[in-house]
Amino acid sequence: MDRLDELESQSVYIIREAYYHYKKLAMLWSVGKDSTTMLWLCRKAFFGKIPFPLLHIDTSYKFPEMYKFRDEYSKKWGLKLLITRNEEALAKGMTPDKKLECCTALKTEGLKQAIAKYGFEALLLGIRRDEHGIRAKERYFSPRDEQFKWNYQDQPPELWDQYKNQAEEKTHIRVHPLLHWTEKDIWYYIKRENIPITDLYLAKDGKRYRSIGCVPCCSPVESNASTVDEIIEELESTTTSERAGRAQDKEDTYTMQKLRALGYM
């Protein structure tokens, strides 16, 4: 079995485990390359017909290309797509001028509202260990408490790939089928499977997005990689972090605010 087959089978196994254990399961779909890859794996796991809904947390600030892509493939693949927005916060005028508050209100609170509304027990998320230092500590099955807090000191052990999928009540479980994938794995797999992605990832005029989210918080990186093959080639030689273009790296934002107030910027 080659590496991609192995990654794929492990993810499919985790997805099926999650579906077996949780009646109220949903998959978070941000329309980025990772969650679209996860969506592809879910379709594979259930032979083209995903038996649980997909949840899209709409901040209203995403790229127009992302909305278009979402609606097109939702129809094409016959997905049960639930879209939620924190309308209250948006009505009060929440905008990305205040990055930290905006993310909390539109993403975290938006998700809380959706969980309360639909009563989900577990959510599939397309995060990967190599994305960010803090994510390296994640588990495949990761309980969150009522406040959504992730207590990283109280996580089930996952030795020898044995997963603990039971948790106390009042928590919901986050399931991370892509945890063991790297950015490069994702791109090799996209290439092999010919998975559709939004063309924001492909270079235009010397720039492309390596990571996408809300328009005001994403910066393109310098790149001439205009095909998946070229992206793979580029990633083989870069040392820059994938999320370098994401202004929402919250600690950096905090640091920046602090330094600005002290006159260091």
Place this chain on the structure above:
Amino acid sequence: MTIKHNPKFMVLSIDGVPIGLLRQLMGEGVMPNMAALAEQVGTRQMRSVQPTVSCVAWSGYMTGKNPGKHGIYGFIDRREGSYDLKFPNSLTMATENIWEILSQANKRVFGMNVPGSFPPRQVNGILIGGFLSPSLEKAAWPADESNYLKSIDYRLDSDAQLARRDKQAMLGDLDITLARRMEAMFYYMDTEDWDFFHTHIMGSDRINHFLLQKFEQEDPEFAPAFRAYYRKIDEAVGKVLDRLPDDTPLLIFSDHGFCPIKQEVQLSRHLVEKGWTVPADPIRHPLSIEPAKSRAYCLIPGRGYVNLKGREPGGIVPPEEYQQIREQLSRDLLEMREPNTNEKVIRKVLMREEIYWPSGCRGIQKMEPLEVARHEGAFGKAADVIAMPYDGYDLKLGLAGKTLFQKTELEGMHTYHDAFMIARGVELPKDDLEISMLARPILEKLDVEPPTDMDGIGEAITPDV
């Protein structure tokens, strides 16, 4: 109260207090406890670091090394492989710190609020990060200590935004922050006989930044408030002196001095005006430059970089022109004048190899410009040229700023030569003293062998610039 425990070595550092101000406040009777201690053991002047900012100074203190070895040169850096910003912290520090070295020798250590110590490294004891820590949980090692800190409403830092809006509110905030920090300090002193115990006070730097001129001009509202704050620091010093046995080794010192600001200087604006840097459109952050058109760029404070081919991702200056570009850039910087007074702004421009040396070296190295340019590791992150301003000209980084010179709410800026040191029971180098020379005598006092690559003696002392 009966005192059960006391540390075997105590450090109480007070950020950004110049020796002149300290002497004035001791003389006026504002700081009687410090004065009494100084009377017994003397006060000394100490040199800071280049560039003179807290995170670099404290990194020098906690590693006992030159920045060329620890790799911390400021609060912001360029992210490798891009022109984005990155925020250096203890994880990017290339070498172990004093708490780790002592931990390896089985000493019990404590550190609280020392700039540059976040995220806390895993030590044999407790480390609580300083003002750039985003939350108490993340600031504390072990993270559980945040429970106690939360219970006393401990504050990582005072609110500088507030300081810009409302000086009275800032003063209240500084008082609470100091009070909670001192409460935590005495709480932790009481928990065990620490081998090494270091608490840092940051508020002095803040009050100097925002009120130094009002103090010097004897402003009727704020000069008394300024003295009152220093009186509170002195009271805390008094309590520490009361409880510590007289033979406990003790260091009380600052990391740099301060002077009033005449003008803030947007150095990146100067580089734009002189054609060195071409800003991107739109300017998203202080490093938003057009690499294909920029021969040089800068970072705060006074750190000039050549946009070097093969090193910067969009570098355009061929390595063989590196030295020539550095020299031209230096001349340009030295020529800058404040238009109203015609005063010169930059006192000196140093090449990176004149004050920094790489890991494994014991002082300034003779290097060819090409070797300097292409050096990797911690030394290779240094600015290519370092501009030292005359006192009063605070070098900033404002690519989007429209004016080169401006005056804001900030009243004080850091100075290099005039930090202070009061040392009891610790043998420090006799003549010249710089902040990176402190780790070695601390370790020696605690019978711990300093790492072989530690600086601070002989040739491995930064030349006095």
